[in-house]
Amino acid sequence: MLKQEIVKRLEKVRQIRAQKLGYESIEEGVRKKENPLYEKGISIILPTYKGENVIIKCLESLANQTLDASLFEVIVIINGEKDRTEDLINQFIAERQLENIKVVILEEAGASIARNKGIMMASRQFCTFIDDDDYVSSNFLEEMYNLADQNTVVISQIFNVEEDGKVQASNPINRQILKSVISKHSPYDKLYTVLTLNACKLIPTLYVQKYKYDESLQSGEDVVFFTELTVKNDLQYVVAPVTKKVVYYRTLRENSISRQAMTFDFNVSQRLECIAKLNELLSLDYISPIKRKFIQRKINAQSSFIQSYYEEHKEEYDRIINAITNKKFIYFPYNLLNHDRVEQLVVSYCFPPYNDTAGNVMAKRMRESGKVSDVIYNMMDKVRNKNVSLNQMVDDLINVRLPINSPSSFSHWAHIRKFVDLGMEGAEELVEKNGVHKQVFSRAMWAASHFLAYEYKMKYPQTKWIAEFSDPLIYDIEAKKRVVDITEPAYVKKLEAAVKKAGYPSPNDNSLFLWCEYLPYIFADELIFTNKNQFQYMMDMFPIEEVKPLIQQKAIIEPHPTLPEKYYHMEEFEYPLLSNEHVNVAYFGNFYSKRNLNDLFDGLKEATSEVKDRVLIHVFTSKPGELEEQLKNDPLEDSIIVNGFVDFYPFLNLCTKFDCLVVNDSTTKDNKPINPYLPSKLSDYKGSGTDIWGVYEEGSILSQSENITYLSPLNDAKEAAKVFEKMVLKKFPG
Structure with missing residues (x-):
């Protein structure tokens, strides 16, 4: 049964029960003291599979x-292959003359299936889960019930019982x-492990019946179930007084998770299925930071199984990484696998998850290199x-x-200096560990990247420094000099001395x-220019002639x-707006005086009516309203x-759907040689497989680029x- 179907079914069961009692809602039924939705007491959900050797204990x-038998029910769900369990239970019930044990038989095996059935049947105010080979202290139910409340989870102590019967009261949990x-x-x-155990908890049934155990998971289903219950509700948690000695006795089995044989299936594949479910919770917008951290901690715990497998099978690194990346997780602690594979330090002032072209290009550069x-x-x-994402x-x-917590700025020196100082502190801690x-890679438009990389290079001169320039820095797009000073004379003197x-x-x-250009020119070992x-x-416009041979050597x-x-x-x-009856041409980006859509619009106006139709x-742009206003009453408005x-x-995906993608040069001929x-x-268009139309300025790199299907000069409507x-x-031959 699908998760959505079971959740709906659980909800329907509760709604029907509430309606039979005359309540408009489940919550009203819980609040009322007369004819309550749930009977007083505790429902114990006890799944058993081939439990003939353990169930009686x-x-x-x-x-x-010690709790009165009228205040609790035991729902035993026998699932899967038959053995003597049912007979033994019935014999036990008869001998002890018990009336509060219900036995359910399920053909299909699975602890999650059995627990879900028990959850649906629970009729008391509170629920607790017990495994068939575990047992509890005689005061377990009474003391837990004394502390129970409709918004509270009560927790007992948990003792481990070894296979030889030895009880370990002192254990990590x-x-x-x-x-x-x-x-x-x-x-x-403080209770990060306990909160996601099946054992040792008493929980309001109202909350338990909101969710289900994921029957698709082979292991880790308890972690997913209780993480969901925990983070989607604001519950209180109370521990039974230690002096009361309220104990859940957990039997450690040879096939328990902590003792499972190490295999790719168990340590990697099954853990990834569990982590995928936890990542779904991370995607919820309303989850608070502290709960988000809790989910990440649960993911880290599951990931430690993957790390253990990797440490024993390092030759399978690529297989493990591919299995993880195919899941497209929001969060995964890759450091558990990458800690001994680091090849470089990347300094990129803007970087994912921040949505910025500069950050995306650095991420793509890292993807291209493949270096950890x-x-x-x-x-x-x-x-x-x-x-x-x-x-x-x-x-x-x-x-x-x-991530460095400094004020973001393109050119404010004090803010850049704070980034550099905090960045060096962090870098030095990494070096200490x-x-x-081996190398440091920095990329600028954002100037702070090169200043931090310079400081790292000065501190650790044996490191290879690779510095990339995305665009010229000293002069802007209109060839105007950027007039911004380093407002720290002592720092400038230090640079001059270097x-x-x-x-x-x-x-x-x-x-x-x-300085942001000069320092890499001198001290970087390699300079990357994108064309x-x-x-x-940049070399021609740099004012210091003596360094130009060095730039050529490193470029x-x-x-x-x-x-x-x-x-x-x-x-x-x-x-949905693609038309099979038309050629669909796409333009992505903003437009301004030096780069606009005039060639597209004027060219279409110049075209014959047969082509135009x-x-x-x-057009995909961050300011759609401006363009819509501009197009009002324009002959092309409907086109x-x-x-x-x-x-x-989504942009990358859209690139694969159109007939042609347009890229145009900035106009520079009036102010740049x-x-x-x-x-x-x-570069993104090239990977799409879609035709590309380049609207170029004479002599530009765009005009010489490969993989361009169509070319036309700027400001040439006829072309x-x-x-x-x-x-x-x-598209429509003939």
Whole structure:
């Protein structure tokens, strides 16, 4: 039975019970003292599978309870292959003349199936779960019931019973319970293991019947069930007084989880199924930070089984990683597997989960290299939206994330300096634990990245420093010099001393962006430029001639990377506005004076009516209202569909659905000798398999790019019209 069906069925059972008693809701039935929804007392849910050798000891402990027998029911669910269990139970009931034991027979085996049946049958105010080979102290039910409340979970002590019968009162779980009595931490911290056990708890039935054990899980179903119950409700937790000696006796079996033989199926596959269910809880928007941390702790515990398997089977690293990444988790502690594989430190001021092109490009660069890395980035909550799914691009390649809590700024020196100082503190702690990184990789537009990487290189000169420039820094898109100074004379003097010691002149300039270029030029071991025009422009425009031979020596041209095909299907995006009767052309991005949609619009107006009637232009932009206003009463209004901004994975998926994707150059001919820009989305388009139309400026890298299906010059409506005609003929030949 599907989870949704069982949950609905449980809800229906409770609703019918409430309606029979004349209540409008379940909650009203719980509150009322007359004709309550649940009878007073406790329902004990006791599943058993081939339990003939253990069930009687369990039942004896229940028959010997100090709580009046009228105040509890025992629901025994016999499931799976038959043995003598049923006969033994019936004999026990007859001999002891018991009237509060109900026996249910299920053909299908499975503890989860049996527990779900017991949950549906529970009719008392509170529930507790007992396994057939466990037993409880004689005062267990009475003392737990004395503390019970409709919003409270009561917890007993738990003693381990070895196979030879020896009782271990001192065990990790029981020590956690005992310490919790005096701890001032939240129950999610002090009782983090206990809260997700089947054993040793008394829970209001109202809450238990909201959920079900996941019958698809082969193990870990108790963790998932109780994590869901815990985080979706605000329950109170109380521990029975230690002096009362209220004890759940848990028998340790040879096939218990802690003693399972190590296999890929159990340690990896089954754990991942459990972790997948826990990740579903993490995706809920209303989960508080402390509960989110609790869920992550549960995931960490399950992941430790995977780590144990990895430590014994390191040759299976790729198999394990592939199994994990195929699940597309929001959260997984990859550091458990990556701690001994770190190859570099990445410094990227903007980085996933923050939604920013610069951060995405760095993640793609890491994906391309395949190197396991520690990553330092800034917490950019005030200036960028978070999208945790972006982490899936690169999480499996990360050992430690170090988000730095400094004010986000492109050019404010005090804020950049705070990032650098805090980043170095974190980097030094990493070095103390694991040694100096083989290399440090930094990427800028965001200038702070290179300043932190410089400090790391100075501290650990044996490290190879790779510095990437996404765009020119000293001059903006309009060729205006960015006038921002390093407002710390002592720091500038330190930089001047370093470059003089390296044999290069001081620039006699406090310009932040000049230094952001100069320091990598001198001290980095490798310089990455994303295209040859960018390299040529930045070198030609740099004011210190002496360093230019060094720049040429270190320079490497590496275009923006393209993600593997699977990332284009991470999130399938339903877009119903595609028309089979038209050529569907898509433009993604914003538009401004130096980069706009004029070529598309003017080209379509220039086209013949036959072509025009066959074309739809789909625009995805962060300011759709502005474009819609601009198009009012325009002859093309019905040919242009305006959409809002889409997140990165939906964008990649959409790229695969259109007939053609448009990428256009920024206009630079009026103020730059060459066009140094290459739009990063071209690299994303290339992986989509869709035709690409490049609207280029003469001499630009876009005009020379491979994998471009159509080309037309900027500001040339006639050539743009010809491109539309070619598209129509391609899709509708003849």
